[in-house]
Amino acid sequence: MDCSLDLLCILCGRGGFGSAVIKVEQGGNPTIHTAQGSVKAKFVIVAGNAYLSGLIPELQAKSMPCGSQVITTEPLSDELAASLLPQDYCVEDCNYLLDYFRLSGDKRLIYGGGVVYGARDPADIAAIIRPKMLETFPQLKDVKIEYTWTGNFLLTLSRLPQVGRIGDNIYYSQGCSGHGVTYTHLAGKILADVIHGQATRFDAFASLPHYPFPGGHILQVPFSAIGAWYYTMRDKLGI
Numbered sequence: 001m002d003c004s005l006d007l008l009c010i011l012c013g014r015g016g017f018g019s020a021v022i023k024v025e026q027g028g029n030p031t032i033h034t035a036q037g038s039v040k041a042k043f044v045i046v047a048g049n050a051y052l053s054g055l056i057p058e059l060q061a062k063s064m065p066c067g068s069q070v071i072t073t074e075p076l077s078d079e080l081a082a083s084l085l086p087q088d089y090c091v092e093d094c095n096y097l098l099d100y101f102r103l104s105g106d107k108r109l110i111y112g113g114g115v116v117y118g119a120r121d122p123a124d125i126a127a128i129i130r131p132k133m134l135e136t137f138p139q140l141k142d143v144k145i146e147y148t149w150t151g152n153f154l155l156t157l158s159r160l161p162q163v164g165r166i167g168d169n170i171y172y173s174q175g176c177s178g179h180g181v182t183y184t185h186l187a188g189k190i191l192a193d194v195i196h197g198q199a200t201r202f203d204a205f206a207s208l209p210h211y212p213f214p215g216g217h218i219l220q221v222p223f224s225a226i227g228a229w230y231y232t233m234r235d236k237l238g239i
């Protein structure tokens with residue numbers, strides 16, 4: 001099926017609707033191709049983040065997909081839960097490769113951490129994250145892990161999100177570097193504004209420089225892993 005639209009977002013096709021975009025033809029009226037058909041649009045917003053692969057080559061070298069993993073305990077007693085986070089805060093630590101955790105409404109500990117540069121899906125998530133959790137909270141050693149999951153986020157060299165325009169009709173927002181839950185609401189507004197001709201806020205974000213990762217697409221993963229090893233050592237030594 002082929003069709004034509006004023007605006008098309010590459011946003012939620014792959015997981016939600018099984019219609020992954022497999023090719024973007026740039027030009028006067030860009031065309032988006034899926035396995036089933038194509039859509040021609042006046043404007044395209046690219047928000048595929050860590051899952052875009054090489055679909056938009058201009059975006060590939062200046063960002064790097066990374067995996068992060070999360071585990072969730074069984075519900076804890078009130079006493080045990082209060083011993084972990086007495087004020088019920090949501091926490092992320094200050095290490096270079098940071099851990100993050102909070103209690104759920106039903107008093108489970110949700111604990112995430114670790115970064116897999118290049119975004120592979122680890123086979124045994126609990127084996128990676130549970131030791132980190134026990135280092136922080138040894139009192140959980142007999143507690144069952146009931147859920148685990150993994151997902152990808154997109155890292156940028158500056159750790160700032162990248163907003164910009166390719167040609168005059170393809171807009172993108174990506175690379176929240178693990179902090180997109182709040183930022184992406186603003187990004188949606190900024191992108192809607194610019195499509196409607198209000199470019200002030202878009203231009204402010206788009207003027208921030210987007211640095212390529214050292215090593216380009218091929219070597220960015222090993223180079224980043226070496227850098228991360230150095231900073232992790234500093235964290236361990238308390239430097």
Ligand SMILES: Cc1cc2nc3c(=O)[nH]c(=O)nc-3n(C[C@H](O)[C@H](O)[C@H](O)COP(=O)(O)OP(=O)(O)OC[C@H]3O[C@@H](n4cnc5c(N)ncnc54)[C@H](O)[C@@H]3O)c2cc1C
Pocket residue numbers: 010011012013014015016019020021022047048049050051052055067068069070100112149150151152153154173174175176177178179180181182184
């Ligand atoms: C395990 C984990 C924990 C996290 N915890 C936090 C946290 O505590 N706080 C926080 O602020 N952030 C957190 N993040 C980061 C946060 O999830 C992201 O920053 C945010 O989801 C980015 O939003 P987005 O809309 O840009 O991209 P995504 O939410 O990744 O959405 C991209 C969408 O594009 C679709 N897509 C991609 N390619 C194609 C294609 N070719 N065709 C069709 N559709 C496509 C995908 O299916 C997806 O639906 C976490 C990430 C992970 C993985």
